[in-house]
Amino acid sequence: MRISFSKNIADALLSKIREGEEMTTSEKFNLIIQLSIPSILAQITTVLMFYIDAGMVGSLGAEPAAAIGLVEPATWLFFSLIGAVTMGFSVQAAHFIGAKDFSKARSVMRHGYAFGLCFALCFLLVTVLIAPYLPIWLRGGKDIQHDASTYFLIFSFIIPFHLLEVISASMLKVSGDMRRPSSMAILMCVLDVIFNYFFIFPTHDITLLGLQVTVPGWGAGVAGAAFGSLLAFIAVALPLAYYAIFRSPILAWKLDVERFVWRWQYIWNAVKIGSPMALQYLLMNGAQLVSTMIVAPLGNVSIAAHSFAITAESLCYMPGYGISEAATTLVGQSVGAGRRDLHRSFAWMTIFLGMLVMAFMGVIMYIFAPEMISLLSPVADIQALGTSVLRIEAFAEPFFAAAIVAYSVCVGAGDTLKPSFINLGCMWLVRLTLAYALASEYGLKGVWFAMAVELSFRGIMFLFYLATYSLRQKDESFKTKER
Numbered sequence: 001m002r003i004s005f006s007k008n009i010a011d012a013l014l015s016k017i018r019e020g021e022e023m024t025t026s027e028k029f030n031l032i033i034q035l036s037i038p039s040i041l042a043q044i045t046t047v048l049m050f051y052i053d054a055g056m057v058g059s060l061g062a063e064p065a066a067a068i069g070l071v072e073p074a075t076w077l078f079f080s081l082i083g084a085v086t087m088g089f090s091v092q093a094a095h096f097i098g099a100k101d102f103s104k105a106r107s108v109m110r111h112g113y114a115f116g117l118c119f120a121l122c123f124l125l126v127t128v129l130i131a132p133y134l135p136i137w138l139r140g141g142k143d144i145q146h147d148a149s150t151y152f153l154i155f156s157f158i159i160p161f162h163l164l165e166v167i168s169a170s171m172l173k174v175s176g177d178m179r180r181p182s183s184m185a186i187l188m189c190v191l192d193v194i195f196n197y198f199f200i201f202p203t204h205d206i207t208l209l210g211l212q213v214t215v216p217g218w219g220a221g222v223a224g225a226a227f228g229s230l231l232a233f234i235a236v237a238l239p240l241a242y243y244a245i246f247r248s249p250i251l252a253w254k255l256d257v258e259r260f261v262w263r264w265q266y267i268w269n270a271v272k273i274g275s276p277m278a279l280q281y282l283l284m285n286g287a288q289l290v291s292t293m294i295v296a297p298l299g300n301v302s303i304a305a306h307s308f309a310i311t312a313e314s315l316c317y318m319p320g321y322g323i324s325e326a327a328t329t330l331v332g333q334s335v336g337a338g339r340r341d342l343h344r345s346f347a348w349m350t351i352f353l354g355m356l357v358m359a360f361m362g363v364i365m366y367i368f369a370p371e372m373i374s375l376l377s378p379v380a381d382i383q384a385l386g387t388s389v390l391r392i393e394a395f396a397e398p399f400f401a402a403a404i405v406a407y408s409v410c411v412g413a414g415d416t417l418k419p420s421f422i423n424l425g426c427m428w429l430v431r432l433t434l435a436y437a438l439a440s441e442y443g444l445k446g447v448w449f450a451m452a453v454e455l456s457f458r459g460i461m462f463l464f465y466l467a468t469y470s471l472r473q474k475d476e477s478f479k480t481k482e483r
Contacts, residue, residue: 010034014176017333017342018100028342032326032350038182039173040322044315045189052193056200057225058308058377064222065377066300067147069307070140073288075155078123079162080281085116086167088274091332091414092266093251094174098336102250103258105175109244109251111266112167120163127156138289139296140303147222154226158233165237168244174329175250180243184236192232199224273416280420287427294432294439295447302444304377305385309448312372312386313393316361320401323354324408331412347409347466354401362397365390389448396452399459406462422465426458 013031016023023031058065089112096105131153135145165188169181202219205212218224246252295306327350334342365372373386403423410419431454438446 010178011176014333017330017339018098018337020337020339023342025345028345028349032323032330032346032353035176035178035326035329036323036350036353038178039325040319042182042185043318043322045186052196055376056196057222058304058379058382060200060221062300062304062377062379062382063144064147065304065307065382067135067140067144067222068151068225069303070135070138070144070148070292070296071152072307072310073292074134074138074152076288077281077286078127078156078159080284081123081278082116082120082159082163082166084274084277084281085119085270086112086163086170086274087277087411088112088270088272089116089167089266090170090174091273091328091411092269093171094329094332094412095336095414097175097250098333099338103256106251106253106256107260107263108266108270109167109171110253110260111263112171112270113164113241115267115270116163116167117160120160124156124159127159128153131156139293141300144300151222151226154223154230158230161230161233161237164241165233168237168240171251172240172244172248173325174332175248176329176333177248178326178329181240184240188232188236191235192229195228195231196225197228199228273411273414276416276420277411280416280423283424284427287432290432291435291447294435295444298439298443301379301381301385304379305373305382305389306444306447308373308376308382309386309389309393311376312369312390313365315372316365316394316397317358317400317404319357319361320354320404323350323357323401324405326350327405328408328412331409335413343413347406350409351402351405351463351466354405355398358401359398362394365397366394369394385444388445392445392448393452393455396455396459399456402459403455403462406459406466409466419462419465422458422461426454426461430454430457 010031013023013027013034016027057068089108092108093105093112096102096108132149134152135148138148140148165184169184172178172181198216199218199220201215201217201224203214203217205214207213220227244251246254292303292306295302327346330346330350331343334340334346369387369390370383372390373383377383377386407419407423410416431450434450434453435447438450440446442449
């Protein structure tokens with residue numbers, strides 16, 4: 001089968017969903033690939049950004065690496081909460097676009113910007129207030145508390161710009177435009193690496209083409225890494241929001257012919273969709289913080305190895321997240337268009353594709369684990385421990401893919417409550433319980449074994465949920481509409 005990565009072909013296939021036309025299996029697969037590839041590339045590039053950042057900071061020694069690793073789960077927490085807020089609006093927009101009601105999709109988008117920015121600014125205030133105390137609460141050593149607090153404080157100012165970037169990107173994605181958000185994500189990663197290089201390291205000499213060149217630098221270390229990321233987010237969020245608001249052929253506000261009217265129903269719908277996700281992210285990332293508290297007493301080597309291994313593993317599971325974004329878009333538009341046949345087929349096709357890709361990536365991660373960790377840290381103890389835990393995790397990747405993509409299928413259908421309970425139950429009742437029991441005897445390896453068991457169990461639970469409840473329930477809602 002010949003696959004053409006053309007925006008026009010993707011638009012034509014998406015229009016088939018909205019127009020109620022039949023689609024062949026090859027057309028469905030073609031569409032999944034065309035929507036997934038840009039997102040996968042963006043996700044991988046994002047991980048490479050963190051990978052290179054971690055390598056830059058790791059070259060400074062174990063303490064700076066441990067400082068960032070200590071508070072990194074907290075930074076992922078507020079990123080996740082911003083994602084939950086925007087998802088409540090983008091899912092509604094996807095349903096309206098699938099129903100060809102583009103004016104309502106734009107109205108939902110306006111509500112999303114207004115509500116999201118208010119939330120982001122309130123959230124920023126909270127993070128600024130807790131920054132001095134967070135490393136202490138996480139049981140970090142006194143030798144890393146100051147750097148960890150500084151990094152978290154500076155990084156917090158990304159929040160409003162991250163909101164702009166995420167809601168603009170998610171709205172464009174559900175409209176079928178995967179390329180522009182993905183390209184901007186790649187640009188952000190490139191800028192982050194460049195900024196961090198100049199901000200982290202002091203002025204130094206390098207040899208370039210046989211010539212000695214002086215490279216200016218701030219030499220801010222951990223703080224420089226946070227400043228570099230902040231500037232990269234600003235540089236991408238503003239132009240992406242401009243395109244979504246003024247230039248998008250579906251979402252541009254200038255296309256509206258009627259006066260904008262505030263509708264609290266859109267806010268309420270977003271809260272119904274997003275609040276289970278927000279609670280899930282809060283408790284899931286809270287569980288990550290608890291996991292960090294379990295790891296912290298094991299020492300700086302374990303903290304750094306834990307953080308670096310998470311970064312390295314991200315290269316394996318980011319393709320799954322890329323495919324999951326395509327799943328949300330395709331299922332969301334299928335639901336909005338009333339296409340239950342496409343809803344089910346897109347669900348299972350994206351899930352099995354995700355499992356296949358991440359199984360392959362798991363093999364790669366197992367084989368090249370030593371090289372992946374050695375790029376992040378020159379410390380032999382960190383390399384050895386990081387390699388061991390990565391190889392434990394490699395076996396869980398296919399079922400982790402099932403959990404990632406199946407959850408996004410549910411989100412696209414507007415079903416977020418029960419899937420959130422699955423994620424939370426697995427994390428708190430399986431992973432943390434097992435990790436706490438194994439950490440004292442097996443150290444970091446025990447924590448990662450618990451993680452692998454939990455991810456495998458979670459994937460199986462999601463497959464069972466989709467097969468026996470979620471898709472059938474959605475089919476019943478379609479039948480009700482048809483009556």
